[in-house]
Amino acid sequence: MKQFFSVADVANLSQLVDEALQLKSNPFTAANLGKRKTLGLVFLNPSLRTRLSTQKAAIQLGMDVMVMNMDKEGWALETKDGVTMDGNTVEHIREAAAVMGQYCDILGLRSFPKLQDREEDYSEDLFRKFMSYCKVPVISLESATRHPLQSLTDLITIREHWHETARLPKVVMAWAPHIKALPQAVPNSFSEWMCRAQAEGMVDFTIAHPVGYALAEEFTRGATVMHSLDEAIEGADFVYVKNWSSYEDYGKIHSVDERWMIDSSKLTLTNEAKVMHCLPVRRDLELASEVLDGPHALVIQEAGNRVWAAQAVLKRMLEQLLSDN
Amino acid sequence: MKQFFSVADVANLSQLVDEALQLKSNPFTAANLGKRKTLGLVFLNPSLRTRLSTQKAAIQLGMDVMVMNMDKEGWALETKDGVTMDGNTVEHIREAAAVMGQYCDILGLRSFPKLQDREEDYSEDLFRKFMSYCKVPVISLESATRHPLQSLTDLITIREHWHETARLPKVVMAWAPHIKALPQAVPNSFSEWMCRAQAEGMVDFTIAHPVGYALAEEFTRGATVMHSLDEAIEGADFVYVKNWSSYEDYGKIHSVDERWMIDSSKLTLTNEAKVMHCLPVRRDLELASEVLDGPHALVIQEAGNRVWAAQAVLKRMLEQLLSDN
Amino acid sequence: MKQFFSVADVANLSQLVDEALQLKSNPFTAANLGKRKTLGLVFLNPSLRTRLSTQKAAIQLGMDVMVMNMDKEGWALETKDGVTMDGNTVEHIREAAAVMGQYCDILGLRSFPKLQDREEDYSEDLFRKFMSYCKVPVISLESATRHPLQSLTDLITIREHWHETARLPKVVMAWAPHIKALPQAVPNSFSEWMCRAQAEGMVDFTIAHPVGYALAEEFTRGATVMHSLDEAIEGADFVYVKNWSSYEDYGKIHSVDERWMIDSSKLTLTNEAKVMHCLPVRRDLELASEVLDGPHALVIQEAGNRVWAAQAVLKRMLEQLLSDN
Numbered sequence: 001m002k003q004f005f006s007v008a009d010v011a012n013l014s015q016l017v018d019e020a021l022q023l024k025s026n027p028f029t030a031a032n033l034g035k036r037k038t039l040g041l042v043f044l045n046p047s048l049r050t051r052l053s054t055q056k057a058a059i060q061l062g063m064d065v066m067v068m069n070m071d072k073e074g075w076a077l078e079t080k081d082g083v084t085m086d087g088n089t090v091e092h093i094r095e096a097a098a099v100m101g102q103y104c105d106i107l108g109l110r111s112f113p114k115l116q117d118r119e120e121d122y123s124e125d126l127f128r129k130f131m132s133y134c135k136v137p138v139i140s141l142e143s144a145t146r147h148p149l150q151s152l153t154d155l156i157t158i159r160e161h162w163h164e165t166a167r168l169p170k171v172v173m174a175w176a177p178h179i180k181a182l183p184q185a186v187p188n189s190f191s192e193w194m195c196r197a198q199a200e201g202m203v204d205f206t207i208a209h210p211v212g213y214a215l216a217e218e219f220t221r222g223a224t225v226m227h228s229l230d231e232a233i234e235g236a237d238f239v240y241v242k243n244w245s246s247y248e249d250y251g252k253i254h255s256v257d258e259r260w261m262i263d264s265s266k267l268t269l270t271n272e273a274k275v276m277h278c279l280p281v282r283r284d285l286e287l288a289s290e291v292l293d294g295p296h297a298l299v300i301q302e303a304g305n306r307v308w309a310a311q312a313v314l315k316r317m318l319e320q321l322l323s324d325n
Numbered sequence: 326m327k328q329f330f331s332v333a334d335v336a337n338l339s340q341l342v343d344e345a346l347q348l349k350s351n352p353f354t355a356a357n358l359g360k361r362k363t364l365g366l367v368f369l370n371p372s373l374r375t376r377l378s379t380q381k382a383a384i385q386l387g388m389d390v391m392v393m394n395m396d397k398e399g400w401a402l403e404t405k406d407g408v409t410m411d412g413n414t415v416e417h418i419r420e421a422a423a424v425m426g427q428y429c430d431i432l433g434l435r436s437f438p439k440l441q442d443r444e445e446d447y448s449e450d451l452f453r454k455f456m457s458y459c460k461v462p463v464i465s466l467e468s469a470t471r472h473p474l475q476s477l478t479d480l481i482t483i484r485e486h487w488h489e490t491a492r493l494p495k496v497v498m499a500w501a502p503h504i505k506a507l508p509q510a511v512p513n514s515f516s517e518w519m520c521r522a523q524a525e526g527m528v529d530f531t532i533a534h535p536v537g538y539a540l541a542e543e544f545t546r547g548a549t550v551m552h553s554l555d556e557a558i559e560g561a562d563f564v565y566v567k568n569w570s571s572y573e574d575y576g577k578i579h580s581v582d583e584r585w586m587i588d589s590s591k592l593t594l595t596n597e598a599k600v601m602h603c604l605p606v607r608r609d610l611e612l613a614s615e616v617l618d619g620p621h622a623l624v625i626q627e628a629g630n631r632v633w634a635a636q637a638v639l640k641r642m643l644e645q646l647l648s649d650n
Numbered sequence: 651m652k653q654f655f656s657v658a659d660v661a662n663l664s665q666l667v668d669e670a671l672q673l674k675s676n677p678f679t680a681a682n683l684g685k686r687k688t689l690g691l692v693f694l695n696p697s698l699r700t701r702l703s704t705q706k707a708a709i710q711l712g713m714d715v716m717v718m719n720m721d722k723e724g725w726a727l728e729t730k731d732g733v734t735m736d737g738n739t740v741e742h743i744r745e746a747a748a749v750m751g752q753y754c755d756i757l758g759l760r761s762f763p764k765l766q767d768r769e770e771d772y773s774e775d776l777f778r779k780f781m782s783y784c785k786v787p788v789i790s791l792e793s794a795t796r797h798p799l800q801s802l803t804d805l806i807t808i809r810e811h812w813h814e815t816a817r818l819p820k821v822v823m824a825w826a827p828h829i830k831a832l833p834q835a836v837p838n839s840f841s842e843w844m845c846r847a848q849a850e851g852m853v854d855f856t857i858a859h860p861v862g863y864a865l866a867e868e869f870t871r872g873a874t875v876m877h878s879l880d881e882a883i884e885g886a887d888f889v890y891v892k893n894w895s896s897y898e899d900y901g902k903i904h905s906v907d908e909r910w911m912i913d914s915s916k917l918t919l920t921n922e923a924k925v926m927h928c929l930p931v932r933r934d935l936e937l938a939s940e941v942l943d944g945p946h947a948l949v950i951q952e953a954g955n956r957v958w959a960a961q962a963v964l965k966r967m968l969e970q971l972l973s974d975n
Contacts, residue, residue: 028361036678038706048399048421052391052428056363059389064709066702069398073719074698075930084934086829091930095942095949096698099929102954103702179411279424280400280416284409292419299420304427353686373724373746377716377753381688384714394723504736604749605725605741609734617744624745629752 001316003131004139005124006146006189007196013155014200020156020312024305027060033318034063040104041067041141044077045112049279050141050149053306054108057314060307066104070096079126093129101134106317113144113183115251121145122216137317139310145216147185150278151193152309157302158203158238161274168204169237170271174229175209176286177256178243186278187244188219195222208232212254216247229260236270241277241287263288267296274298326641328456329464330449331471331514332521338480339525345481345637349630352385358643359388365429366392366466369402370437374604375466375474378631379433382639385632391429395421404451418454426459431642438469438508440576446470447541462642464635470541472510475603476518477634482627483528483563486599493529494562495596499554500534501611502581503568511603512569513544520547533557537579541572554585561595566602566612588613592621599623651966653781654789655774656796656839657846663805664850670806670962674955677710683968684713690754691717691791694727695762699929700791700799703956704758707964710957716754720746729776743779751784756967763794763833765901771795772866787967789960795866797835800928801843802959807952808853808888811924818854819887820921824879825859826936827906828893836928837894838869845872858882862904866897879910886920891927891937913938917946924948 003009010016023029039058041051051067058065068074077096078089085092100107109130113121127143140148162169173190187207194205199222206224207215214225226232233239241262246252261284267273275287275296283289291297328334335341348354364383366376376392383390393399402421403414410417425432434455438446452468465473487494498515519530524547531549532540539550551557558564566587571577586609592598600612600621608614616622653659660666673679689708691701701717708715718724727746728739735742750757759780763771777793790798812819823840844855849872856874857865864875876882883889891912896902911934917923925937925946933939941947 036710038709040702043398046399048393048395048416049424051398052365052393052425055391056428059363060361066705068698068702070698072397072722073693073701074696078933082939085932086935090932091698092933094933095929095931095953098950099699099953100702102950103706103957279420281420282410282415283403283417283419285411289407300423300427303420303424307428368723371724373718373720373741374749376723377690377718377750380716381753384688385686397722604745606745607735607740608728608742608744610736614732625748625752628745628749632753 001313001320002137004148004313005127005131005143006148007151007193013196014202016152016312017156017159019315020152020308021160023311024308030061030315032062033315034058034061037105037318037321038064038066038103039106039108039314040100041065041108042100043069043110044071045110047110047141049303049306050110054141054310056307057310060311061314061318079129093126094133097130097133098135101136104136105321106137106139106314107134108139108141110141111143113185115181115183115245118250137321139313139317142185144183145185146189146192148189149306149309149313150186151189152313153302153305154190154240154276155193155197156305156309157276157298161298162237168202170206170235171203171238171240172206172208172233172236173240173242174233174262175213175260176241176243176262177258177260178282178286179256181245181251181253182243184215184244184247187242188215190240190242191215191219191223195220198222206232210255210257210260212246212248213244214248230269233266233270233273236273239270239273239275241275243286261286261288262291264290264294267291272296276302279303326638326645327462329473329638330452330456330468331473332476332518338521339527341477341637342481342484344640345477345633346485348636349633355386355640357387358640359383359386362430362643362646363389363391363428364431364433364639365425366390366433367425368394368435369396370435372435372466374628374631375435379466379635381632382635385636386639386643404454418451419458422455422458423460426461429461430646431462431464431639432459433464433466435466436468438510440506440508440570443575462646464638464642467510469508470510471514471517473514474631474634474638475511476514477638478627478630479515479565479601480518480522481630481634482601482623486623487562493527495531495560496528496563496565497531497533497558497561498565498567499558499587500538500585501566501568501587502583502585503607503611504581506570506576506578507568509540509569509572512567513540515565515567516540516544516548520545523547531557535580535582535585537571537573538569539573554591555594558591558595558598561598564595564598564600566600568611586611586613587616589615589619592616597621601627604628651963651970652787654798654963655777655781655793656798657801657843663846664852666802666962667806667809669965670802670958671810673961674958680711680965682712683965684708684711687755687968687971688714688716688753689756689758689964690750691715691758692750693719693760694721695760697760697791699953699956700760704791704960706957707960710961711964711968729779743776744783747780747783748785751786754786755971756787756789756964757784758789758791760791761793763835765831765833765895768900787971789963789967792835794833795835796839796842798839799956799959799963800836801839802963803952803955804840804890804926805843805847806955806959807926807948811948812887818852820856820885821853821888821890822856822858822883822886823890823892824883824912825863825910826891826893826912827908827910828932828936829906831895831901831903832893834865834894834897837892838865840890840892841865841873842869845870848872856882860905860907860910862896862898863894864898879916880919883916883920883923886923889920889923889925891925893936911936911938912941914940914944917941922946926952929953
């Protein structure tokens with residue numbers, strides 16, 4: 001694996017999930033694979049789970065990790081080409097990426113969208129330039145439009161908690177209210193991965209959101225989309241709760257309708273569904289405390305699985321690096 | 326040891342001090358004890374000594390260390406239960422702590438008091454919730470009301486510099502002036518530890534402060550309290566200099582009386598006392614430069630001993646972890 | 651080597667360059683030299699290349715690395731002696747340096763000039779006090795007036811890309827426009843190292859800058875100084891592009907004359923010169939994109955060489971430490 005940016009970078013989804021679960025059973029099976037290899041984690045935005053779980057995964061593979069909070073320990077990067085850099089940006093992504101590629105065998109990058117210009121965000125210009133100029137394998141720690149480590153984690157978590165063989169689990173991604181305009185990266189990515197998983201006969205996938213919150217079509221092909229939460233979650237085995245701002249009316253908040261918040265009474269409509277969320281979650285705004293603190297919530301185990309997703313991906317990248325040499 | 330939050334978590338004070346001094350003589354006796362164990366250090370507030378000494382201690386035990394500056398690299402945490410999170414806090418301590426516990430075998434947490442609501446600060450609500458929800462052993466890197474790694478360090482330093490057997494060392498904690506309102510955590514903790522040490526026949530302990538600066542009674546039981554600096558330090562073997570804001574008139578500064586600053590002339594009243602301070606110290610405001618730069622000051626050695634205090638505590642926690650498995 | 655602050659700390663320039671290139675060929679020849687030794691990297695200012703390359707170098711020597719962003723994770727330091735610390739500074743450099751020396755075997759420090767008081771900046775008061783009080787070897791990660799790891803890197807890069815034996819390479823440091831007032835540290839240091847290299851028969855060195863941009867004489871003794879860019883770069887084998895603010899009219903910007911920007915047409919005057927820059931570089935302000943993206947640019951390789959410069963210096967310091975014990 002030479003990059004991990006979207007589900008398209010995964011040749012065999014089921015195998016990768018299996019490998020992650022094997023690493024969870026036995027974290028140190030490849031404890032020397034990354035020896036004398038350096039992972040650089042570059043953050044242009046805050047991070048808790050991604051930061052710690054990816055570090056932990058790398059350490060368990062024997063790698064050395066260097067963290068660079070570019071926004072706080074460094075300076076502002078220019079991404080546009082052909083501009084005279086006489087403004088606030090101090091270094092161009094061309095140089096910054098290339099230099100970090102000199103020091104690291106694999107790089108991770110986190111970069112949020114600005115939510116102002118849809119075309120710019122969805123071009124993934126910054127991320128693509130970073131991947132291109134650094135000349136080493138890049139693992140996405142969340143980009144403007146995707147968060148593949150989260151989605152792989154989610155698929156691992158669903159696999160781990162589904163034991164029936166007679167039927168597929170019904171997975172519903174349910175939009176939830178929020179007061180801040182959030183990126184579509186997590187829901188895009190979850191949808192992209194679930195549509196692929198559905199196509200490969202692993203899940204049955206439905207999306208529920210209010211009118212005006214349709215995601216970009218490229219991420220949702222094959223999904224059942226509904227505008228009624230109650231209808232969508234009927235018989236659900238997994239409910240994946242997530243807010244996002246509008247893609248159509250880009251970056252805007254149309255609704256904070258509290259009837260879209262999953263609580264215990266909503267859960268009665270489901271098949272004793274497990275409730276997932278990528279975290280951080282705003283209690284009693286996005287998701288009811290009674291659910292988060294109850295037996296249906298999987299959010300902590302899900303966050304814990306971030307380690308195994310990252311470790312499986314890094315392992316693949318290291319194997320590729322070693323076979324290339 | 327499953328938590329290190331106050332002196333009550335230490336079964337045998339003298340043994341822990343001895344162990345720290347043995348580690349100082351031979352830092353790598355347990356260099357593999359922490360192999361494949363991860364320490365997470367979570368800072369909600371700035372830190373120099375605590376940050377570096379705890380990292381160093383963990384490294385010398387073979388642990389991997391991950392540092393999380395939650396205030397700068399992450400986001401604001403909610404601690405109150407039962408509130409709709411539609412304000413500035415992004416994640417609840419329930420989730421944040423539980424998630425960090427997924428990635429780390431032991432966690433350290435630093436969290437200062439706000440000095441606005443005494444009851445809230447002294448409830449140690451944030452710290453107790455963190456300990457409860459993370460489900461792994463927690464080492465305090467300073468909480469709202471205590472700084473036990475500092476106090477253990479101080480006891481180690483006193484033991485190291487006291488060679489008489491015929492009598493106990495007279496230890497005096499002397500309030501000092503400061504222009505900023507500082508927490509009571511360090512003096513509470515020092516007093517708590519010295520009262521325990523006094524009860525176990527290790528020291529003779531006196532506190533000196535101006536009227537209006539009494540600490541909470543729970544920390545000072547057994548101490549001699551005086552309101553005259555000169556009388557208190559008479560014949561002192563160790564003078565522990567520290568400012569704190571008022572506990573009674575909570576978080577307020579009543580006095581910056583420079584006659585409470587220890588200088589060379591004050592030292593003539595003592596028994597050639599060693600002078601200690603947890604640092605950072607404001608020169609010539611809290612403590613005279615002539616003392617800090619002179620032969621009586623122990624402050625640098627004291628700061629150096631932070632490593633051995635942390636290493637002794639982490640060693641205990643690792644031993645417990647390994648015996649539990 | 652007990653400190654690495656200026657070229658004067660290097661006994662044999664050519665040997666150190668050779669050693670760095672040997673480490674580049676074989677990064678792990680001394681992979682255990684730094685075992686159980688700790689490098690502390692203290693940043694009072696932002697850093698990308700220096701931060702990552704020095705970490706990487708230390709890791710390859712087997713050292714443990716602790717990073718301290720003193721400006722963000724800590725607090726403001728006082729450097730003046732004899733002042734009552736009742737202002738904004740929280741800790742004196744005397745204590746802060748001494749304490750960090752307790753935790754680390756080698757310390758690195760980065761500290762920029764304020765560009766307000768020339769005498770203060772050029773006294774290197776902060777850096778000298780840090781070196782004096784910490785009592786362990788100190789490696790400069792850039793100080794007010796010098797950046798020796800960059801300069802050693804530059805000499806390594808020139809050596810690596812010069813294969814003629816019949817004559818010396820003509821190296822020209824060319825002032826370039828910038829909109830911000832930058833320190834003289836990099837040009838001072840480059841000049842100091844090139845003058846030494848010239849004296850030892852390794853290069854032929856010229857400086858080109860507009861009138862009003864003369865560097866302090868102590869750094870430029872032996873260099874040919876010209877005020878015409880075109881004349882200076884005639885026949886140049888290496889052009890080292892760098893902006894600096896005025897030393898004479900201290901910290902001021904006198905010119906942003908775009909005719910001082912190196913572009914492809916300027917390069918025709920040279921001997922197919924390789925173009926160097928310490929980075930970050932502002933494209934099309936300091937240096938034309940067409941040059942940075944073309945075959946003459948060495949800037950990425952140069953940045954990559956920062957690792958080997960740091961590793962050679964740290965190796966010397968470790969050897970000294972071990973021979974002292």
